[in-house]
Amino acid sequence: MLEVRLRHRFRDFDLDVTLKTSGPVLGVFGASGSGKTTLLHAVAGLLRPQRAHVAVGGGVAWSRPAGSWPPPERRRLALVTQDPLLFPHRSVRGNLAFAPGAARRLEGAAGRRVLEVLRIEPLLDRGVETLSGGERQRAALARALLSEPQLLLLDEPTSALDAELSREVLGLLLQVRQELRVPMVLVTHRGPELLAIADDCAVLEAGRVVAQGAPVEVLSRPRALGVANLVGVDNLLRLPVTGHDEAGGVTLLGLGSGLSLAAPLCSVAPGSAVDVGFYADEILLCLETPKGLSARNALPCQVASLDAVGHEVLATLSVGERTLRARLTPAAVAELGLTRGVRAVAVVKTAAVHLLGGS
């Protein structure tokens, strides 16, 4: 559906992106300043990168410096941004009818479908300044769809909305995807959005793609510290390598007080530090050291605090000289009789411990 190769050197920033996706929805994930918006603008033709090759489904391909690099109006890629950017001098209807041919489409079956899915009908004759934030984003989405784009470019379409509205818009995007079958590129800095909507995702960091694949895979196996910070990997540690067990396939990392954490075997020299991350869900708590355990980590720990977060309990554990976080159910907390100061054993599979930052 979309293939992108881009290189552009800015004064203080290099964009060097290679992306290929076949899924109808590509998620592009990254912190602000990672080059997400620049990437979208280049695909949209709003930017003239030094070197570029963009292929959109159906055999259409644009490239620079050789080849053609058409202006945005000849690409049929509609852009929807965080700020809905409705035209303030036009009514909602005037905005929806803006694209060439959109006025005619608005009267036809396709237009009615868009109005229905996005629930725009009652807003048509309102002035845009009277709309609420969610209504504005719906109108902007409808305006983009009525231009009959071959690809919808969404630049953080929900990040200006509160949690509830952003869920609503996300639901609408899912509907647009399923019912109107418009392929999309969704740029976001929120992990859950990607999980909900994208078939394929790419993680952008400092102008480069650092990970690409199915969202669940990319977001749950953080290969780069940047991703870990973004998606909120709950345990991020920089630990010294104390030794390797090549036959056993593990590298041991010092947690202090003689304890060590077994991570997948890596080639970092003993004494050097590595960054590791694992989710709070990956920790099991037991009151005694279990017998016959396949997990390589059974670490004695002490409960430092328990915080209720929604329907879950986030436990902070002291392990050696470090602190780990584990996510538990209230039922488990009750059954084990966990309170502050209780001693327990934290069990973590080696494979759950991800080495970050290419280490």
Added chain:
Amino acid sequence: MSSAELDVVLLSVRVAALAVAASLVPGILAGWALARWRHPLLPLLQGVVMLPLVLPPVVTGYLLLFALGRSRPLGQAWHALTGGHVAYTTTACVIAAAVVGFPLLVEAIRLSMLGVDPRLEQVSRSLGRGPLDTFLRVTLPLALPGVAAGAVLSFARALGEFGATIVLAGNVAGETRTIPVAVYTLLNVRDGETAALRLVAVSVALALAALLLTFRLSARRRDP
């Protein structure tokens, strides 16, 4: 007011209106270019456009007279086109008024176009509207209050134009004697003061009305 004085007022209004009409399209283009283009030589263009605002009008008038003189290329081109000469005609009044009012027009348009969010133009392009379409459907409508304010302001400036007019167009009754020229003439003749005062009153009223209109237009521009 005598019919001669009324003629003076009507001539002034006609000259100012023609001056604004003639400079509107170039003014919009210049304002847009100054607001949107990025070029190292752009400040120079801006300087040339703004020059009549800071030059003594008499100097502007002399430069125009020099450029449009019979033996100069511009003057000869004008002669080939119209069979006449510019100097000391109503056309000369219009040119003088247009040139002197141009910076005010361009500056108001430039500022209002700067106030148009360029991202709206990007969205318009991504929706399939080319640069000209985008300009006519998004940029210009949103900058319209500024264009109107600039037009009114340059109209008022044209009404008051004296220095460049007296050099380029002289003082021909019925042809080039606008309100300021007429007031100056009347102040130099015996018993002319009463007539001069009447024209002064008209002048003040027109200028004040134009200013009030400008304020109104720019207030509307600031509304969300």
